Amino acid sequence: MPISKEQVKHIAGLAHLKLTSREVSRYTKELALILDYFDQLKVVDTEGVEPEKERVGEALILREDKVGSSLTQTSALANASGGNGEYFSVPRVIDK
Amino acid sequence: MPLSQIPQIPYIPYMPDYQDMTACQIAEYVKAGRMSAVDIARQALALAQSEGHNLNAFITLCEDKALAQVATVDKKVRAGEFVAKRASRRTGNSAEISAGALAGVPIAVKDNISYTGYPTTCGSKMLETYIPPFDATVMERLIDAGAVIIGKTNMDEFAMGSSSETSYFGPVKHPLDPKLSPGGSSGGSAAAVARGIVPLALGSETGGSVRQPASFCGLYGLKPTYGAVSRYGLVAYCSSSDVIAPFARTAEDLAVLYSVIAGHDMRDATSLAGDHPDYISCLKTDRKFKIGIPKQYFAWELSCQVSPVLNQAIESLEKAGHEFYDISLPLTNKAIATHYIIAPAEASSNLARFDGVRFGFRTAGETDLKQMYLRTRSEGFGDEVKRRIMLGTYVLSAGYYDTYYLKAARVRELIRREFENAFKEVDLIITPTTPTPAFKLGEKLKDPLAMYLCDVFTVPSSLAGVPAISVPFGTVPAADSSLKLPVGVQFIAPYMGEKALFQIASILEHLKE
Numbered sequence: 001m002p003i004s005k006e007q008v009k010h011i012a013g014l015a016h017l018k019l020t021s022r023e024v025s026r027y028t029k030e031l032a033l034i035l036d037y038f039d040q041l042k043v044v045d046t047e048g049v050e051p052e053k054e055r056v057g058e059a060l061i062l063r064e065d066k067v068g069s070s071l072t073q074t075s076a077l078a079n080a081s082g083g084n085g086e087y088f089s090v091p092r093v094i095d096k
Numbered sequence: 097m098p099l100s101q102i103p104q105i106p107y108i109p110y111m112p113d114y115q116d117m118t119a120c121q122i123a124e125y126v127k128a129g130r131m132s133a134v135d136i137a138r139q140a141l142a143l144a145q146s147e148g149h150n151l152n153a154f155i156t157l158c159e160d161k162a163l164a165q166v167a168t169v170d171k172k173v174r175a176g177e178f179v180a181k182r183a184s185r186r187t188g189n190s191a192e193i194s195a196g197a198l199a200g201v202p203i204a205v206k207d208n209i210s211y212t213g214y215p216t217t218c219g220s221k222m223l224e225t226y227i228p229p230f231d232a233t234v235m236e237r238l239i240d241a242g243a244v245i246i247g248k249t250n251m252d253e254f255a256m257g258s259s260s261e262t263s264y265f266g267p268v269k270h271p272l273d274p275k276l277s278p279g280g281s282s283g284g285s286a287a288a289v290a291r292g293i294v295p296l297a298l299g300s301e302t303g304g305s306v307r308q309p310a311s312f313c314g315l316y317g318l319k320p321t322y323g324a325v326s327r328y329g330l331v332a333y334c335s336s337s338d339v340i341a342p343f344a345r346t347a348e349d350l351a352v353l354y355s356v357i358a359g360h361d362m363r364d365a366t367s368l369a370g371d372h373p374d375y376i377s378c379l380k381t382d383r384k385f386k387i388g389i390p391k392q393y394f395a396w397e398l399s400c401q402v403s404p405v406l407n408q409a410i411e412s413l414e415k416a417g418h419e420f421y422d423i424s425l426p427l428t429n430k431a432i433a434t435h436y437i438i439a440p441a442e443a444s445s446n447l448a449r450f451d452g453v454r455f456g457f458r459t460a461g462e463t464d465l466k467q468m469y470l471r472t473r474s475e476g477f478g479d480e481v482k483r484r485i486m487l488g489t490y491v492l493s494a495g496y497y498d499t500y501y502l503k504a505a506r507v508r509e510l511i512r513r514e515f516e517n518a519f520k521e522v523d524l525i526i527t528p529t530t531p532t533p534a535f536k537l538g539e540k541l542k543d544p545l546a547m548y549l550c551d552v553f554t555v556p557s558s559l560a561g562v563p564a565i566s567v568p569f570g571t572v573p574a575a576d577s578s579l580k581l582p583v584g585v586q587f588i589a590p591y592m593g594e595k596a597l598f599q600i601a602s603i604l605e606h607l608k609e
Contacts, residue, residue: 008486015444015489016451017482018470027486030544034487037545038433041503044510051505052512061369063362075229081458088453091465 003032114139119201119295119349123242126200127173127180133166133200133244140202140246143293148247151269151278153287155207156214157247162202165244169200178242197352199242204288204297207248208255209340210329211235218331219251219263219281222456222476232329233364234298234340234357241356246294249284253478254447255305255333257281258550261541262480269537271313273579276534279309282343286313289343296353297343302334303435304530304554306341307566311529311584314568315343316350316601319554321592322561323368325354326361332446334439335366337558347567347601351375354594373595379602387413387587387600388423388522393553402528402583405570409585410526412607423518423525427511431556434511436548437491437504438559443481444488450476483544512560519590524600526587527553529566533574533581557588564588565597567604 008028012019019027074085082089114122114136125131141159148154172178178196205211208218210228217223238245252262260268260283268283270276271291278287282299286309289297299306301319310317318341325340332338340357344350355375361367389410394403414420452458452472459471477485491500518525531552540547557564566584574581585604589596 003490007490011486011490011493014493015485016448016469016473017477017485018474019482023482027483030483031487031490033545034436034548035490038437038491038500038504041430041433041437041500041507044427044430044503044507046503046506046510049506049509051502052509061360061362061367071229078229079226079455081452081456090453091463091468093465 003028003035114202114295115143115292117295118346119198119344120352122201122295123197123199124180126169126242127178127196129173131200133169133173134163136200137162137166137202137244137246140244140294144204144247144288147291148288148293150274151271151287151291152250152266153268153284153291153293154204154247155217155219155250155265155284158211158214158245161213162244162246165239166200169196169242169244172196172242173199196242197356198238198296201243201296202246202294203238203243204246204249204285204294205235205238206251206282206285206297206299208251208300208331208333209234209298210331211245211248214248216248216331217265218255219253219265220476220478220481221264222450223331224264224457226456228329230329232340233326233361235329237357243296243356249282249288249297251284251299252281252305253481254331254443255281255300255302256443256480256484258304258308258547259535259537259540260284260309261537262478264478267537270534272534272581273574273577275536276581277312277537279312279530279534281305282341283309285343286310286315286317289313289315289345295345296349298357299341299343300330301339301341301558302337302439303558304551306343307529307554307564307584307586308550310343310566310568311586312534312582314582315345315566316347316568317341317343317566317584318350318354318594318597319558319564320354320358320594321368321563323366324563324592324594325357326359326364326367328361328363334442335446336442337435337439337561347598347605348376348379350565350601351379351598354598358594368592370592375595375598378595379598381599381603383599385418385524385596385600386522387418387420388518388525389420390423390425390428390518390525390527392425392428393527401532401572402530405572405583406526406528406585409569409604413604416603416607420526421522423522425514425518425556427507427514428556430507431511431559432548432552434504434507435551435555435559436487437500438508440484440488441492441501442488444485444492447477447481447485452476480544508559511556515557515560515562515588515590523596524587524589526585529553529584529586533572533583553586562588562591563594563597565601567601569604569608
């Protein structure tokens with residue numbers, strides 16, 4: 001299935017990626033080849049086959065609903081860009 | 097001359113070189129007080145700095161914590177908490193036999209496994225400065241067993257690649273020839289073990305990222321049953337296939353490392369409950385296996401290069417009394433398409449968390465929120481990661497979900513059933529691990545599809561969630577040099593069938609000798 005440059009730009013937008021025009025051209029070509037390769041699945045008869053729901057099925061164990069220890073605020077925020085260690089910060093989104 | 101005047105010759109105890117020893121031997125020597133864990137760690141760190149640097153195998157060395165760990169190990173040995181096997185067998189205390197199973201053993205760990213105090217980069221600019229606030233469960237288990245974490249190894253960015261070339265920190269080089277790739281995505285771990293810097297390493301697998309480099313570097317590599325090893329602390333790529341996976345130079349070492357890391361963990365909701373057998377004591381066996389030869393894996397035109405090694409393995413095993421049966425796994429050639437729809441789909445979702453807010457890289461000086469997200473992700477991710485995020489987003493997007501993602505999920509279920517049926521007839525399945533020996537750096541980098549096809553023999557079992565092992569068994573001549581390159585033989589077992597994999601690996605190891 002061919003894919004257009006417009007579609008590639010649309011997908012990049014959905015994925016929050018900003019592509020250069022060179023990247024758009026390259027990915028358009030590469031994704032077309034890869035998607036073309038995926039087409040071979042069309043011939044597999046999957047009528048009535050349901051995807052596996054749980055990878056580990058009945059072996060799943062639920063933990064007790066009990067409060068346990070967790071990260072401190074300092075360590076949870078230590079890797080955040082910006083902020084002063086007490087909150088996450090992002091560029092302003094509300095007009096002054 | 098009176099006796100007292102003869103100069104004393106200092107007594108130098110025989111000190112074996114840890115590089116020539118297996119992990120089991122090192123642990124025994126350390127526990128018996130015949131080798132110092134501190135000395136071994138210092139040697140390993142020095143080698144990682146010199147040899148490891150030449151191979152670009154490590155992203156970070158963990159010197160401070162490694163030296164603190166060895167001090168603890170030596171203290172536990174002196175306090176009698178880690179007891180040598182021979183001594184503990186006499187007392188018949190089985191708990192003591194496993195205490196300190198990896199005492200003083202230097203180990204390298206792939207840089208997508210969380211370890212406090214050092215960056216966990218995933219080979220990406222996005223996480224170049226990210227320091228995890230918690231340890232992965234496997235790290236806790238390694239340290240409890242006395243292992244010494246030497247460093248974090250280089251890898252394809254976010255484990256997306258089969259050559260360890262997509263790393264932000266540059267490609268890993270093959271220990272036999274710097275022009276070759278050691279395989280990937282766990283190439284740094286494989287190179288570090290193959291060069292003898294460490295006897296053991298952890299990597300991670302999604303579609304062959306440990307078995308393929310194990311094959312290329314002449315090592316033992318295990319892909320455990322999905323869920324058998326806790327994924328807590330492993331940075332997610334494709335959550336329905338990801339597994340933490342061990343490398344070793346002998347079958348026994350592999351079994352020991354696996355015994356240490358396997359087992360249920362409440363912190364991973366997909367972790368398997370249930371007991372594991374004693375993988376070490378069952379290594380020696382008289383069991384004769386029924387082994388299936390799937391014709392689809394052997395019909396592959398590419399695999400003729402590695403088939404002499406395969407045929408030799410089959411012949412040796414047949415002579416030793418194991419039986420071979422022709423079996424059929426018709427969907428084998430659909431596995432790559434299936435995997436490369438499902439894995440990017442999950443990756444596009446898993447990697448959505450990298451937006452420059454909570455952790456990792458953030459672009460400088462952007463005052464608009466949306467633009468900050470876009471620029472952060474575009475500057476922080478490399479080519480292959482972007483390609484897979486794009487692919488994944490596409491196959492999950494409106495109008496294409498049924499055609500691609502749902503179709504692939506259904507084919508995956510059929511592939512799982514194919515294995516289930518095959519294992520009604522046979523105990524194990526034998527295949528090549530890879531269609532070729534190690535290829536040149538750069539050879540496949542410009543052709544994504546050619547790179548994806550490297551995984552053709554490892555992806556089906558990853559999709560099915562069943563365990564598989566790559567066993568080094570021989571070499572084939574390199575295409576354009578006088579080098580002989582290792583290739584692995586792969587065995588696939590039913591769900592939770594690791595015991596049989598270690599046994600067949602051990603059998604083959606002895607047949608090779």
